Amino acid sequence: MNVQTEILIAFVLYLIIFTWLGWRRGARAELIVLLASVFGWIVLQERGSIFVRLTNFAGKFITLVRAGGLTGDQDAALAALVKAPNIITEESTSAYLFLLWAILVVLAYMISGRKGISKNNKADGWAVIWGALNGLFFASVLLPRLATLLVPTATAVATATVPAIDAANEAPLRGFATVLESGFSFIWSNIEVLWGLTEANRSMAIVAAVTVVLALTAISLRTSGTKKSSS
């Protein structure tokens, strides 16, 4: 047992939680969340400036109204408008867009859990897959931010240990691709380690693995369907 084993257990446990959540909520609900979170992330990363400008415009409009721009002294209102700072500055843009994305995800979970959506919502293999993909996508987005909680004074260390995720000018889904690639290559490397352990009795291990897989497959037929009556 070493650090690699702990990482593998943590990764598998994390996936189990989201696959179980997907199973409980159903395929349609999980797909809605996945599409909303992924497309929302892409839109906010690629065209986030639109939302920032709209918000600042709304802020300026409120300033104008409060200064009496619609009913009173136009000159004073315009002067107040010119002085009014942007609600969303350049420094706070990233945090604001992340907040919008978080609100979108919460709304997606709430709406997809409603009765109208959950009708005909099956708990099947697709629910498990969508749930797992949701978990992996959330990991790619949330992990860099959560890492700074654990290492609060070393943001550079956090970004160095989670390379190329959420860096400026990176493709919006690069982090997601990195998590998928890293996760599965990590699992593969652990499978190679297990394979190396069987070297002394490899043929027995192969026969045993084939026997277990085939037996479980045949048993699944017995438990999942009605038997035909023998003639």
Add this chain to the structure above:
Amino acid sequence: MGPIEYVFITIGIIIGLIGMARGYQRELGNTVIFLLMVAALTILDQRLFLTDELVRIGTSIIGLEKGAANFVAMLVYYLAVIVVAFKSYSGTVFAFEGKQIPAPLGTLVALGVGLVNGYLVAGTLWYYADKFGYPLVEFTSALTPVAQALIKVLPQTVDSPLLWIVPAALLMIIRVWK
């Protein structure tokens, strides 16, 4: 990877895809037959010395050169594998009762069982091609490290051929258990 691995891995993948299309309810029946085929051929080869006998017949009785006799012996094994595979897929379908798990998990399981069948069939073909020195192709270069590693895990390389009877028997017991 060199071309030899590609050939046999491709055969295995094609059989796997056929299994995915047919469903694992029917593929498990083929698996039983292929397991028994591997066990039977290995017993004939390693315990009853069929290979030595075939080569002896080729050289002493038919008068072939050693290389040609090896080629004929390999063809005998290949013919046995092809006939068994053909009859198991096209003959009376030895299917298991019950209902397959719905997609996507059922499809993945069917692909897995198909790949097991592909390992048994393609692995057997590769084993005998390697045993007789690849007589069908002009093979002058050494096997790649990948090929050398894969050859060590072919179905015929297990310690005892009787081991493959164990999963076959277990499947039959599950098949007939009431």
